[in-house]
Amino acid sequence: MAKYLIVGPSWVGDMVMAQGLFTSIKQQDPDAIIDVIGPAWSSPILERMSEVRHAITLKTGHGEWGISTRRKLGIALREEKYDEAIVLPRSWKSALVPFFAKIPKRVGFHGEQRYILLTERRKLDKKVLNQTVKRFVSLGLAAQEAYPPKVLPQPKLSTDIGNQKSLYQQHNLDAERPAVAMMAGAEYGPAKQWPLKHFRTLAEELIQKGYQVWILGGPKDIEDGDVITQDLGPHAHNLCGKTQLVDAIDLLAAAEVAISNDSGLMHVAAAVGTKVHGIYGSTSEAFTPPLTDNKVIHNLHLDCSPCFKRQCPLGHTDCLNNLEPSQIIQTISPSH
Structure with a gap:
């Protein structure tokens, strides 16, 4: 029985994709113990993964060095006597906790001169490991099996039916009407965002077809949610900023369809089994x-x-503006 400490990524979607690694480890060793270090927001997601024993919060801000904080956490974790650490981010600071915890085997990709911090530095061949999930899963395999991994386990987040019911009551959602969840935000930048007017047109048509529409997102998405739902009536719900991440997991599991930019919540929707319509422009589904x-x-x-830029370098964002709502509506077939 091996004991693993995984240093998780800093983005919602990446943390969901990291479950492929946790599942792969469990497939190789069903008795393996897996603890995961992540930002505070990641705990609700990790708690919905059956493979993870403990979600350990690293109390530093995104982009913050926090060397003393990482040192204290590493020293505190020494008593756990982990056999192996897997460091998913490629930054220097992300490898500090396992180093300070004196974990004998510390695996990660080359990056930022981590020679002392890691005991096994893997080459990141971006052509072979051409997907984020392949990169994560590969680090849990022996080097000869990792380029690329033959099996990519799909993420599976558990849901809380009791919380689901209370969310329906709290937000006056219709238990009889099928729901479409829309995620109009994109943390990375506007070049990943389908126009709000397109989301609004789509919401209007879906309500006419008998659906209710839920706009999901954080506090910074509230105004966008208002633009989409304004004057659309009682079946349009702007839930941005009104729900926690754990609530979004349960609402997405209850929805019949999720329509989303390439964002973290798109990956959450995939992990709860909801039909996902993923909208890509500056990024790639590949x-x-x-x-x-x-x-x-x-x-x-x-x-x-895909240009992978935060802003459209050509100034027109045609990759998203020219994707008409009608092209999406015709692919949604009602099951009611």
């Missing part, structure tokens, strides 16, 4: 696809995309 067979990808595949 690199960060929703890890589910139950999906429809919408991508115009223009010559200028």
Whole structure:
């Protein structure tokens, strides 16, 4: 029985995709113990993963060095006597906790001169490991099996039916009407965001077809949610900023369809088994696809995309603006 400490990534979608690594470890050793270090927001997601024993919060801000904080945490974890650490981010600071915890085997990709901090530094061949999930899973395999991994386990988050019911009551959601969840935000930047007017048109048509529409996101998405739902009536709900991440997991599990930019909540929707319509423009489904067979990808595949930029370098964002709501609505078949 091996004991693992995983240093997790800093983005919601990446943490969901990291479950492929945890599952892969358990497939090799069903008795393996897996603890995961992540930001405070990641605990609710990790608690919904059956493979993870403990979610350990690293109390530093995104981008913050926090060397003394990492040293204290590493020293505190020495008593756990982990056999192996796997460091998913490629930054120097991300390898500090396992180093201070004196974990004998510390595996990660080359990056930022981590020679002392890691005992095994893997080369990141981006052509072979051409997806985020492949990179994560590969670090849990012996080097000869890792390029690329033959099996990519799909994420599976558990849901809380009791919380689901209370969310329906709290937000006056209709238990009889099928729901479409929409995620109009994209943390990375506007070049990943389908126009709000397109989301609004789509919401209007879906309500006419008998659906209720839920807009999910954080506090910074509230205004966008208002733009989409304004004057659409009682079946349009702007839930941005009104729910926690754990609530979003349960609401997405209750929805019949999720329509989303390439964002963290898109990956959450995939992990709870909801049908995902993923909208791609500046990014590519070849690199960060929703890890589910139950999906429809919408991508115009223009010559200028994917550019992977936060802002459109050409100033027009045609890769998303020219994707019409009608192209998505015709792929949604009501099951009611």
